Amino acid sequence: MPVTPASDLTLEEKAALTSGSSFWQTTAIDRVGVPAIMVTDGPHGLRKQREGGDHLGMGDSVPATCFPPAVGLGSSWDVDLVERVGVALGVETSIENVAVLLGPGINIKRSPLCGRNFEYFSEDPLVSGVLGTAIVRGIQSQGVGASLKHFAANNQEGDRMRVSSDVDPRPLREIYLRAFERVVTEAQPWTVMCAYNKINGTYASEDPWLLTRVLRDDWGFDGVVVSDWGAVNDRVRGLAAGLDLEMPSSNGVTDQQLVRAVHEGTLGEEVLDVAAQRVLDLVGKARAGAGRISGPLDVDGHHALAREAAGRSIVLLRNEGELLPLRRDAKIAVVGAFAEKPRYQGAGSSMINPTRVDDALTAIRTAATGQVTYAPGFSVAPNVSDAEQEDLRNGAVAAVAGADVVVAFLGLPARGESEGYDRADIDLPVEQLALLDALRKVTPNIVVVLSNGGVVALPFADRVPAIVESWLLGQAGGSATADVLFGDVNPSGKLTETIPLRIQDSPAHLDFPGEFGHVRYSEGLFVGYRWYDARGLDVAYPFGHGLSYTTFAYGAAAVTSGVDGDLVVTAAVTNTGTTAGREVVQVYASLPGGAVQRPPRELKAFAIVSLEPGETREVAIAVRRADLAYWDIRVDRWVVEGGTYTLEVAASSRDIRSSTSVTVVGDAISVPISRESTLGEVLADPVAGPVLQSAVAQMMSQMDGLTDIMPEGVDPLEMMASFPFGRISMIAGDSVSPEMIDGLIGMANAPAED
Numbered sequence: 029m030p031v032t033p034a035s036d037l038t039l040e041e042k043a044a045l046t047s048g049s050s051f052w053q054t055t056a057i058d059r060v061g062v063p064a065i066m067v068t069d070g071p072h073g074l075r076k077q078r079e080g081g082d083h084l085g086m087g088d089s090v091p092a093t094c095f096p097p098a099v100g101l102g103s104s105w106d107v108d109l110v111e112r113v114g115v116a117l118g119v120e121t122s123i124e125n126v127a128v129l130l131g132p133g134i135n136i137k138r139s140p141l142c143g144r145n146f147e148y149f150s151e152d153p154l155v156s157g158v159l160g161t162a163i164v165r166g167i168q169s170q171g172v173g174a175s176l177k178h179f180a181a182n183n184q185e186g187d188r189m190r191v192s193s194d195v196d197p198r199p200l201r202e203i204y205l206r207a208f209e210r211v212v213t214e215a216q217p218w219t220v221m222c223a224y225n226k227i228n229g230t231y232a233s234e235d236p237w238l239l240t241r242v243l244r245d246d247w248g249f250d251g252v253v254v255s256d257w258g259a260v261n262d263r264v265r266g267l268a269a270g271l272d273l274e275m276p277s278s279n280g281v282t283d284q285q286l287v288r289a290v291h292e293g294t295l296g297e298e299v300l301d302v303a304a305q306r307v308l309d310l311v312g313k314a315r316a317g318a319g320r321i322s323g324p325l326d327v328d329g330h331h332a333l334a335r336e337a338a339g340r341s342i343v344l345l346r347n348e349g350e351l352l353p354l355r356r357d358a359k360i361a362v363v364g365a366f367a368e369k370p371r372y373q374g375a376g377s378s379m380i381n382p383t384r385v386d387d388a389l390t391a392i393r394t395a396a397t398g399q400v401t402y403a404p405g406f407s408v409a410p411n412v413s414d415a416e417q418e419d420l421r422n423g424a425v426a427a428v429a430g431a432d433v434v435v436a437f438l439g440l441p442a443r444g445e446s447e448g449y450d451r452a453d454i455d456l457p458v459e460q461l462a463l464l465d466a467l468r469k470v471t472p473n474i475v476v477v478l479s480n481g482g483v484v485a486l487p488f489a490d491r492v493p494a495i496v497e498s499w500l501l502g503q504a505g506g507s508a509t510a511d512v513l514f515g516d517v518n519p520s521g522k523l524t525e526t527i528p529l530r531i532q533d534s535p536a537h538l539d540f541p542g543e544f545g546h547v548r549y550s551e552g553l554f555v556g557y558r559w560y561d562a563r564g565l566d567v568a569y570p571f572g573h574g575l576s577y578t579t580f581a582y583g584a585a586a587v588t589s590g591v592d593g594d595l596v597v598t599a600a601v602t603n604t605g606t607t608a609g610r611e612v613v614q615v616y617a618s619l620p621g622g623a624v625q626r627p628p629r630e631l632k633a634f635a636i637v638s639l640e641p642g643e644t645r646e647v648a649i650a651v652r653r654a655d656l657a658y659w660d661i662r663v664d665r666w667v668v669e670g671g672t673y674t675l676e677v678a679a680s681s682r683d684i685r686s687s688t689s690v691t692v693v694g695d696a697i698s699v700p701i702s703r704e705s706t707l708g709e710v711l712a713d714p715v716a717g718p719v720l721q722s723a724v725a726q727m728m729s730q731m732d733g734l735t736d737i738m739p740e741g742v743d744p745l746e747m748m749a750s751f752p753f754g755r756i757s758m759i760a761g762d763s764v765s766p767e768m769i770d771g772l773i774g775m776a777n778a779p780a781e782d
């Protein structure tokens with residue numbers, strides 16, 4: 029049943045409709061039969077507050093499956109799996125009669141210190157965009173909507189409701205907006221949530237460039253822009269910029285401001301009509317999808333999916349001497365409080381009330397046939413004295429005596445990372461490092477299992493044989509960890525963010541979190557591995573790294589180009605071990621000698637191949653031409669530069685297995701010539717260049733003796749290449765008159781004749 033058009037509503041009704049009526053509900057317009065719809069968090073499970081909950085929206089929520097947060101799910105690189113998790117999220121959303129799930133979050137991990145990195149997929153826009161697309165598709169396939177957040181350049185929690193992310197146009201487009209562009213154009217999310225922060229001085233919630241020019245005009249978004257909760261600074265300005273729906277309710281205060289602005293003529297009513305119509309369309313979509321799925325929730329089925337997803341999210345960082353997988357009959361000493369009481373999600377608005385929680389200790393005991401002992405080894409509670417920590421440590425050292433292997437669960441305490449504030453460092457707590465040192469004195473056979481939402485420094489990386497990065501894995505993380513430890517699941521996750529050796533090495537180190545309301549993105553394009561590679565810095569573990577219980581060999585890479593300009597990169601991959609396994613094959617591109625600044629390599633595509641022992645498969649990976657483009661600030665659009673690109677087929681950003689190259693014809697661009705253009709630019713112009721060439725030759729010939737005194741090899745023309753064209757008469761005299769300058773500018777900029 030179509031919903032009433034906006035033209036049927038009064039001014040006051042339209043103002044009310046475009047803001048919430050409560051924390052989670054839009055406003056019903058009963059007179060014309062428009063119902064309220066419910067929107068709620070997100071992103072890795074449904075956080076639907078129970079009826080009668082607190083007015084801040086933080087209270088008790090209905091039980092829902094807590095899937096791995098994005099930090100885990102991202103490490104799977106598994107598009108199909110992520111889409112299936114999206115479907116399950118959509119099912120749970122639909123069963124609970126919620127219209128829009130507030131996720132996914134696809135912000136780029138600019139600094140390891142961002143307190144909310146656990147809610148985001150990657151430091152790389154391609155990974156974030158591809159996985160974001162998959163999860164939105166999955167969610168929306170169930171007749172409910174997603175909310176792509178937080179749009180945009182929301183890369184820290186400190187000062188998040190005010191800070192201006194000061195970003196240059198290229199990194200803004202190529203790093204921070206690129207994933208949003210992909211998801212919007214490929215998955216058409218029902219809503220986009222604008223961020224709290226400002227971008228280059230303008231609040232995201234009232235930025236016409238962001239919300240209209242880029243999002244709607246460039247990318248074709250036709251859904252609703254909803255504010256992050258409390259992100260509205262000036263609703264009238266926001267509405268004019270392209271914000272459709274304010275959430276949560278302002279108790280009518282900003283509705284009255286809108287009505288007043290229309291009466292006073294500072295806001296055209298037609299602007300409000302457009303926003304109201306979009307909200308009505310959203311209500312219409314929600315109605316059409318409502319009731320598609322009825323309960324009860326398949327709790328076991330979704331828990332099993334959460335376990336599968338968690339297993340694929342685990343990254344095996346190190347496995348010297350094949351300490352893993354564990355033998356089932358080994359004497360196993362489990363140490364570390366996280367084994368018993370898992371950290372499985374991060375603090376803040378994304379906290380799901382799980383249907384159940386698996387702990388690793390129980391799962392290890394279930395899977396093992398030999399003796400399993402346990403000692404907590406440390407406490408994560410605040411204000412625990414050094415003496416108490418020492419007692420716990422000594423207890424653990426005693427407990428591991430006689431064990432074949434120690435599995436040490438280390439990680440960040442829950443308060444160490446959260447929505448709302450950033451981290452002070454990337455270090456594990458000292459008592460945990462002290463525990464590890466103490467354990468190392470009694471046994472070399474230690475497997476470290478990490479629980480953390482943001483990366484941690486691993487100063488012990490070379491001193492323990494095995495390290496398993498198990499992130500925050502959702503409610504089934506404990507059993508999934510046991511699955512990997514015993515080899516029931518062969519690990520296939522890979523890092524979607526670099527683990528640096530030291531926070532001081534990280535790209536944003538000197539400009540995070542900024543000061544006085546501004547944070548300067550001074551590292552520009554060089555975010556994550558782009559930075560470490562360009563700077564030639566060693567890292568603890570590089571972007572894309574992850575081991576398996578088997579090994580893979582790569583054959584020679586080859587590339588073919590299709591008619592549409594997309595490329596297909598192929599390489600044979602062989603499972604050279606004795607266990608079936610999955611390999612995430614990555615393709616990086618670079619353009620040696622390119623005209624614009626570029627990182628040494630950038631991820632352009634990836635694919636997963638599953639192989640039985642000894643099996644070989646030819647993997648074909650499509651690289652889209654559009655993904656080769658850089659943002660050209662001179663013409664304000666994406667441009668593919670022509671040239672010979674190197675394409676590397678890799679097991680990680682620092683484990684390039686083979687490479688090939690391909691010549692790509694560039695996009696034609698015409699950069700207008702002006703008096704500001706340099707002599708070099710004008711000489712390179714296909715129209716004005718040749719004419720100017722002879723004038724310049726004449727000019728040079730008039731400069732008697734100049735070439736005689738020039739040191740050998742110094743080209744006077746090269747010296748003058750950066751001279752502004754408009755000022756050249758000063759040195760050129762008669763040979764390039766002001767009239768000639770104007771004439772050449774006119775010729776160069778004249779539209780080409782067919």
Ligand code: BGC
Nearest residue numbers: 069070085130177256257377
């Ligand atoms: C968060 C959003 C969340 C919203 C509603 C905000 O503080 O930034 O991600 O969806 O609250 O809980």
